[in-house]
Amino acid sequence: MTGHHTHFQQVRALSKYHHQGHHNHQSISCTLKHRPAPRAQHCFMSRPLNNTALPLTSVKHGGRCARGRGARGSSVAARRQVIAMVGGSGMCDEDDSTGASLAAASETLLKQRIALVEFQDEMASPDDSISLIRAACLLAKHHDVSIDFHRDVQRPIDRITSRFKEKLYIELDIEEPSDLAPLRLIKEFNAVFYDEAGFKGCLPSNYYKAENSCMNRVLSQRTGIPITLSLVYMEALGAAGVPMRSVGLPGHFMVCPDVPGIGFMIDVFNGGEVLFIQDAEQRLQQIFRREVEIDRDFLDNHSLSNRDFIRRMVMNFANAHERVFDVDKLELLRPFAETVGIHLNIQS
Numbered sequence: 460m461t462g463h464h465t466h467f468q469q470v471r472a473l474s475k476y477h478h479q480g481h482h483n484h485q486s487i488s489c490t491l492k493h494r495p496a497p498r499a500q501h502c503f504m505s506r507p508l509n510n511t512a513l514p515l516t517s518v519k520h521g522g523r524c525a526r527g528r529g530a531r532g533s534s535v536a537a538r539r540q541v542i543a544m545v546g547g548s549g550m551c552d553e554d555d556s557t558g559a560s561l562a563a564a565s566e567t568l569l570k571q572r573i574a575l576v577e578f579q580d581e582m583a584s585p586d587d588s589i590s591l592i593r594a595a596c597l598l599a600k601h602h603d604v605s606i607d608f609h610r611d612v613q614r615p616i617d618r619i620t621s622r623f624k625e626k627l628y629i630e631l632d633i634e635e636p637s638d639l640a641p642l643r644l645i646k647e648f649n650a651v652f653y654d655e656a657g658f659k660g661c662l663p664s665n666y667y668k669a670e671n672s673c674m675n676r677v678l679s680q681r682t683g684i685p686i687t688l689s690l691v692y693m694e695a696l697g698a699a700g701v702p703m704r705s706v707g708l709p710g711h712f713m714v715c716p717d718v719p720g721i722g723f724m725i726d727v728f729n730g731g732e733v734l735f736i737q738d739a740e741q742r743l744q745q746i747f748r749r750e751v752e753i754d755r756d757f758l759d760n761h762s763l764s765n766r767d768f769i770r771r772m773v774m775n776f777a778n779a780h781e782r783v784f785d786v787d788k789l790e791l792l793r794p795f796a797e798t799v800g801i802h803l804n805i806q807s
Contacts, residue, residue, distance in 0.1 A: 574600035611675035
């Protein structure tokens, strides 16, 4: 096509971040200059990567993924190796403040290294066996080692799922979620997710903060960016027997029911608004200020891998740390990024 009419498959060229496939690496240049004002001179992208195209695709998500065995079999041995390497020499028995500080630092380092080993273990599994919610939590531990997966993430999601099931099976008196049309299911879940639980998109002033990529903070504060809110939304619905797919648009991140020919998407960041293909085109036109066309079979014929989903989350963290010149956090993020094929070139 010519002129200002841009086909959806060509929109990826608008992104400052270029995805080169599953087996190639991405190189991100990060130049940090320490200044009093926390304003980045060189940013990764103009918006977090949940709003930037990797593959312009969708990923099936039916709740908790089946746990693979092969790669995870080495996890216990790897954890022991990390403990021997860090814990054996780092812990301090002194009673003074210096000794306590060293002990706390050693414990933090140990937790971060264990999280990295478990993240590598998770990402070594077959793509459809990767648990997105668990991988997201392990990734976030480079920023906040206090995250407890079951306490801070799984239990809050379980409560959302339980409330939705109560609404379906007791209040609406249905036998299976499939007894309701997809649009009706989304309407009922939105009432739980937004009206009762109070989830909402974060404020523009907080959009680029790293906390919006930490699933424990998203669940405790009931706010986040599109990709993290979408992950909670998909996980809770999937556990209730309503499989979902994430839709990675170049200027936004949405979800849709995993139903052939569904034809609509849900904008989780904007209150669960239901968008049909034409609506999504208009949303992208507002972002890119040019005409955009989406293939009518796009939702059925494209899939975003779990690894690409996590790559987006890695880039969100990288973008957040770079904006506030946090070299230490970028260094902690580096091995997680390399695990999914992203190189961070950090210059302080």
